[in-house]
Amino acid sequence: MKKESIKMLQELCKEMNIKIESLSYGWIFKLSKDNKVRYITGNFDINRTASSKIACDKYGTFEVLKSQDIPIIKHTMVFNPEERKEYIKENEIWDIVYKEFDKEKKVVVKPNYGFEGKGVFLCNTLEETKEAVKFLLNRNTSISICPFYDIKKEYRAFYLNGEILLIYEKEKPLVIGSGKDNVRTLVENLNLPNNDVVKNNLSKIDMDYIPKENEKIELSWKHNLYGGATAKVIDKENKYYEEIEHLAIRSGKALDMTFATIDIINTKNDELYVLEINSGVAASIFSRIVKNGKELTKEVYKKALIEIFK
Numbered sequence: 001m002k003k004e005s006i007k008m009l010q011e012l013c014k015e016m017n018i019k020i021e022s023l024s025y026g027w028i029f030k031l032s033k034d035n036k037v038r039y040i041t042g043n044f045d046i047n048r049t050a051s052s053k054i055a056c057d058k059y060g061t062f063e064v065l066k067s068q069d070i071p072i073i074k075h076t077m078v079f080n081p082e083e084r085k086e087y088i089k090e091n092e093i094w095d096i097v098y099k100e101f102d103k104e105k106k107v108v109v110k111p112n113y114g115f116e117g118k119g120v121f122l123c124n125t126l127e128e129t130k131e132a133v134k135f136l137l138n139r140n141t142s143i144s145i146c147p148f149y150d151i152k153k154e155y156r157a158f159y160l161n162g163e164i165l166l167i168y169e170k171e172k173p174l175v176i177g178s179g180k181d182n183v184r185t186l187v188e189n190l191n192l193p194n195n196d197v198v199k200n201n202l203s204k205i206d207m208d209y210i211p212k213e214n215e216k217i218e219l220s221w222k223h224n225l226y227g228g229a230t231a232k233v234i235d236k237e238n239k240y241y242e243e244i245e246h247l248a249i250r251s252g253k254a255l256d257m258t259f260a261t262i263d264i265i266n267t268k269n270d271e272l273y274v275l276e277i278n279s280g281v282a283a284s285i286f287s288r289i290v291k292n293g294k295e296l297t298k299e300v301y302k303k304a305l306i307e308i309f310k
């Protein structure tokens with residue numbers, strides 16, 4: 001758990017008269033109340049094990065939701081032939097890669113067990129696709145190839161027991177030109193997270209370029225807050241709210257989740273698709289960068305704590 005989440009958890013436990021102890025170098029949190037003991041290791045121990053495992057696997061989530069006619073972005077499985085000999089042979093990988101690239105012309109390749117946008121590659125050529133597949137297969141048991149979707153907005157819905165507690169929209173990290181500052185200066189004003197993903201994104205951008213007034217320069221094609229994307233809470237006034245809420249509830253139920261975040265994209269053609277489901281409800285960055293983010297996150301965590309002690 002990230003330090004903001006630990007702090008929120010500790011504050012909530014105090015407010016709710018729950019005794020909290022940190023064990024095993026901070027990996028385990030032991031929570032006790034009314035002769036009941038519960039553990040938190042990275043995420044709230046609330047979901048069924050199988051549902052939680054499926055949510056951690058992007059391809060598994062795809063098949064489970066597809067089997068229930070829920071719109072989810074398309075995934076094609078590529079197993080690692082060394083670790084999964086029974087499913088695929090080395091020479092068969094490239095047939096899959098050629099076929100998918102040929103069909104889509106622009107694809108996203110990603111680890112099935114990834115997070116924070118790490119190892120998620122956008123490929124515009126067959127060469128790039130092959131390179132990404134090779135790179136990822138060296139490090140992962142299985143990966144997915146997805147068509148590229150032109151995303152207008154991405155959303156995250158917090159789901160608990162068939163209800164949506166909160167939805168926020170994500171915007172890719174970008175700078176807006178002033179007509180006189182270069183990209184470097186504009187980026188400095190953004191206060192981006194200091195991590196490898198952000199550094200890698202910035203390394204591909206011409207920092208000396210001076211964008212025209214109001215010109216938008218995107219710093220990444222991904223919507224991960226970890227990579228500097230921004231978040232804004234939306235409510236029922238938003239024209240997509242109800243549709244997103246409805247799709248998130250259907251998805252959470254379809255995967256038999258209790259507590260989860262459900263990421264949904266809206267494409268430039270106004271089509272909603274589930275992107276992924278996370279059983280570890282991470283909101284540390286959200287709580288830090290959004291006005292009232294901490295209060296909103298604590299509200300969500302409080303409901304989860306009530307649930308685990310039920």
Ligand SMILES: Nc1ncnc2c1ncn2[C@@H]1O[C@H](COP(=O)(O)OP(=O)(O)O)[C@@H](O)[C@H]1O
Nearest residue numbers: 108114115116117118146147148149222223224
């Ligand atoms: N098929 C796709 N088309 C367009 N963008 C995508 C696609 N898949 C992922 N992305 C972008 O990459 C980001 C990270 O991908 P995601 O599947 O959510 O992996 P992670 O679990 O690492 O966050 C998404 O937030 C989205 O902006």
Ligand SMILES: [Mg+2]
Nearest residue numbers: 116117263276
């Ligand atoms: Mg994601």
